[in-house]
Amino acid sequence: MRPLLLALAASLVTVSAASAQWVTRDERRAPRGEWNWALPRELPALYREFNGIDFGHAHLAQALLGAQDSSSVETARLQVLEFIFSGPEVPPDEELVAPDFARAVWEAQRAFGWAHQLHRSLYDLFASDRVEDKDAAYRQILADYLSKPEAITSHALDHHGALWGFPESRAFSKRFPKFNAQIWAYHWLQAAVYDVQVEGGASLQREQMPKVISWYHGYLANPPLDWQFMPLMREAAPAFAERFPEAAVIFDNLHMLHDNVDDVLSSPEIYTSLAAKRSAVVGILDIYLHRNHEPGERYGAYHARNGHGDGHMETGPAAGRPMGVRPPSAREVLEGTAVEPVRVTGETPSPGGGHEH
Amino acid sequence: MRRPRFDGTAAVFLAAAVALVPRAVHAIDHTNLDGGRPVRLEDAYAIAHREWTIEAGFRLDAADGRTGRGVFGADVLFGLLPNLQIGAGGAAVSGSAGPAALGRAEGGRFETLFNLNQESLTLPAIALEGAFGFSSSGGDTDTAYEVTAILTKSLGRVRFHVNGGYEVAVDPGRGEDGERGRLAVGASFAPGAPMGTRWVIVADGFAEESERTGGDGAVGGEAGLRYLWSERIVLDAGIGTATAGGRMAFAAGAGISVAF
Numbered sequence: 001m002r003p004l005l006l007a008l009a010a011s012l013v014t015v016s017a018a019s020a021q022w023v024t025r026d027e028r029r030a031p032r033g034e035w036n037w038a039l040p041r042e043l044p045a046l047y048r049e050f051n052g053i054d055f056g057h058a059h060l061a062q063a064l065l066g067a068q069d070s071s072s073v074e075t076a077r078l079q080v081l082e083f084i085f086s087g088p089e090v091p092p093d094e095e096l097v098a099p100d101f102a103r104a105v106w107e108a109q110r111a112f113g114w115a116h117q118l119h120r121s122l123y124d125l126f127a128s129d130r131v132e133d134k135d136a137a138y139r140q141i142l143a144d145y146l147s148k149p150e151a152i153t154s155h156a157l158d159h160h161g162a163l164w165g166f167p168e169s170r171a172f173s174k175r176f177p178k179f180n181a182q183i184w185a186y187h188w189l190q191a192a193v194y195d196v197q198v199e200g201g202a203s204l205q206r207e208q209m210p211k212v213i214s215w216y217h218g219y220l221a222n223p224p225l226d227w228q229f230m231p232l233m234r235e236a237a238p239a240f241a242e243r244f245p246e247a248a249v250i251f252d253n254l255h256m257l258h259d260n261v262d263d264v265l266s267s268p269e270i271y272t273s274l275a276a277k278r279s280a281v282v283g284i285l286d287i288y289l290h291r292n293h294e295p296g297e298r299y300g301a302y303h304a305r306n307g308h309g310d311g312h313m314e315t316g317p318a319a320g321r322p323m324g325v326r327p328p329s330a331r332e333v334l335e336g337t338a339v340e341p342v343r344v345t346g347e348t349p350s351p352g353g354g355h356e357h
Numbered sequence: 358m359r360r361p362r363f364d365g366t367a368a369v370f371l372a373a374a375v376a377l378v379p380r381a382v383h384a385i386d387h388t389n390l391d392g393g394r395p396v397r398l399e400d401a402y403a404i405a406h407r408e409w410t411i412e413a414g415f416r417l418d419a420a421d422g423r424t425g426r427g428v429f430g431a432d433v434l435f436g437l438l439p440n441l442q443i444g445a446g447g448a449a450v451s452g453s454a455g456p457a458a459l460g461r462a463e464g465g466r467f468e469t470l471f472n473l474n475q476e477s478l479t480l481p482a483i484a485l486e487g488a489f490g491f492s493s494s495g496g497d498t499d500t501a502y503e504v505t506a507i508l509t510k511s512l513g514r515v516r517f518h519v520n521g522g523y524e525v526a527v528d529p530g531r532g533e534d535g536e537r538g539r540l541a542v543g544a545s546f547a548p549g550a551p552m553g554t555r556w557v558i559v560a561d562g563f564a565e566e567s568e569r570t571g572g573d574g575a576v577g578g579e580a581g582l583r584y585l586w587s588e589r590i591v592l593d594a595g596i597g598t599a600t601a602g603g604r605m606a607f608a609a610g611a612g613i614s615v616a617f
Contacts, residue, residue, distance in 0.1 A: 021477035026439045027405040040588065059551060083552060090585050093554040096547050099514050106475045274478065 023106045028114065030121045031144045033137055038128035039120065042202040046193060046209055049216070052084030053186040054116065055092045057258065060179065062098035064265035065274070070176070077179045081220055104274055105281045108261060111150045111289070115254040118145045119190060122247060126197035127205060142246055146290050152253045153290035154246040156304040159256045160229060163287070163302060168267035172259065175266050181223030183262070184230050187255040189216040191236035192330035198240050208334055215333045224341045228324030230255050238329055253288055260284045393430070394612055395581030395595030398518050398543040398561040401484035401509040403442040403472045410434045414612025421604055427451045440472040464492030481510035501526040515546040526568055535568030555585040573602030589616045
C-alpha cells in the first residue's frame with residue numbers, strides 16, 4: 001500500500017508542476033437572505049423555464065465543440081427545446097451537460113455560473129414578499145457579486161462596436177441562425193421577467209407571468225430571425241433597467257459574452273484547435289471581468305460611449321449596423337401591443353411534450 | 358476517515374460499510390461525491406464557499422451470515438473558504454449482536470478538505486483531506502488521524518476518482534498504535550446525461566491494510582445511486598461487500614444530504 005501512496009504523491013507533484021490550464025474552482029453560494037429560494041416557491045413555472053435555459057446554454061457549448069454540421073447542431077437545438085418543454089424541476093448539472101466546455105474553459109464557465117447566480121438571487125429577491133426594502137437587498141447582492149474575481153463588470157461596454165468587431169463576430173448567427181435566435185429568446189425572457197417582478201408582489205407576478213412565458217414559448221416555436229442583435233435589458237425590461245442600472249448592464253454584458261463565446265466556438269476555421277478556442281475565450285472573458293475595470297482600467301477601449309450601456313450605432317467597425325426588428329418590452333406583451341414575431345416553418349417541440357427529468 | 362477506526366473483525370465492517378458517515382454535497386452540483394454518500398469514494402471538490410450541508414444516513418451491517426448492527430451517522434459541513442470545507446460528525450450503533458459487536462462504530466470526527474484546482478483537459482482535479490477521529494469503548498478513548506489525497510479525472514461524462522489515504526491510530530487500551538493505508542478507485546456517471554442528470558451511479562473497489570502488523574487487510578467493492586430530489590436535497594442508497602481474512606461482510610444503507 002505504501003508504494004501506492006508514494007506513487008500517488010509523486011503524481012501529485014508532477015501534475016502540480018504543470019502550470020498549463022491550472023485554474024481554481026471557486027464555487028460560491030449566493031448571499032444569504034430572506035429572499036433565498038423565493039422563485040421556486042412563488043413562481044415554480046418560471047423557475048423551470050430558467051432550469052431549461054441553463055441546459056440550453058450548456059448544451060449549445062458542448063454541441064459547438066463537436067462536429068459542427070448543421071444536422072447535429074439542429075439536433076442539439078431541438079433537444080434543448082425538448083428539455084425546456086419537459087418543465088425540468090431542478091437545474092441541470094452543467095458540467096455533465098457540457099463536460100468538454102467546462103474542462104476546456106473553466107474560467108468562462110465559472111464567470112457564467114456566478115452571473116447566473118446573480119440572476120437567480122435577483123429573481124428570488126423580487127419574488128419574495130418577505131423583503132420590504134428591495135433596494136437595500138439589491139445593493140447587498142450586487143456588492144457581493146462584484147467583489148468576486150469572476151464577476152462580470154457593471155461598466156457599460158461597447159457591444160455593438162468593439163465587442164462585435166472580432167474576426168469571428170456573428171459567426172454563430174450566420175451559421176446557425178435559428179439556434180442563435182433561440183438563445184436570444186432565452187435572454188429576452190431573462191430580461192423581461194424583471195419588469196413583471198418590479199411591478200408588484202408575488203401574487204401579481206403569478207398572475208402576469210404566464211403571458212410573458214407564453215410569449216417566450218412563441219419565440220421558441222418560431223425563433224425571432226428578424227432580430228439582428230441580442231435583446232437588451234433596456235428594451236425588454238426598461239423599468240428594471242432604469243431602477244437597477246448596474247444589474248442591467250451586467251446582464252447585457254453577460255449576454256454579449258455568451259454571443260462572443262458562441263462566435264469563437266463556431267469558428268473552427270479561425271480557431272483550429274481546442275487550445276486556440278480556449279485562448280480566445282479566455283482573452284475575451286478578460287475584457288468583461290469587473291476586476292479589469294476597477295480599480296485599474298485595462299480595457300477602456302471597450303467602454304460604451306453613448307451612455308446607454310450598449311454602444312449601439314456608435315463606435316467600432318460594426319458602427320452603423322442596423323439592429324433589425326427589436327424585441328418588445330414585457331409591458332408591451334402584457335398590454336397586447338407587442339408585435340408578433342415573423343413565422344418560420346419547421347418542426348419544433350411544444351409545451352406538454354418532451355423528456356422526463 | 359469515515360468513522361473512528363475499527364479493528365479485528367470490525368475491519369470487515371469498516372470495509373463493507375456503505376456509507377453512513379456523511380460528507381457534503383453541493384446544492385446544484387450534486388455529482389460532487391462525498392465519502393459516505395453513498396459509498397466511500399469521494400471526488401476532489403469541496404462544497405461551495407459559504408454553503409452549509411447536513412448529511413445523515415443509516416446503514417445495516419451483516420457478517421458471516423449473521424445479522425449485525427444498525428449504524429446511524431450525521432455530519433455537518435461548511436464551505437469555510439473557496440475550495441475549502443470543514444466538517445464535524447458522529448455515528449452511533451444500535452444493536453450489538455453477532456460479530457458486529459466486535460466493531461466500534463460509535464465516535465466523532467473532524468475533517469477538512471482542500472481542493473487545489475478544477476479539472477482541465479490535461480490535469481485532474483486534486484484535493485487533500487485531513488481528518489481526526491475518536492471513539493470510546495470499554496472506558497478507552499481511541500484516536501486516529503488520516504491524510505488522504507484525492508484525484509478526479511473525466512473521460513467524456515464518466516468521472517474517475519482515486520482516493521489514497523494513510524491513517525495513524527492510537528489505542529491506549531491496548532497500549533499500541535496502528536498504521537494503515539487505504540486505497541479506493543472508482544467512477545461515477547449520470548446515465549441519462551446530457552438530457553437527464555438527476556440520477557448518478559457511483560461504484561468503487563477498495564483495499565485497506567490492517568492496522569495491526571501481520572493482520573488481515575480488507576478488500577471489497579461498493580455501488581450506489583444518488584438522486585437529486587430538489588435543488589437542495591440529494592437522496593442516496595448503496596450496497597457493499599468486503600472480505601478480510603476469509604470472512605465476509607455485507608452492508609446496505611441510505612441517506613440524505615440537505616444543503617442550505
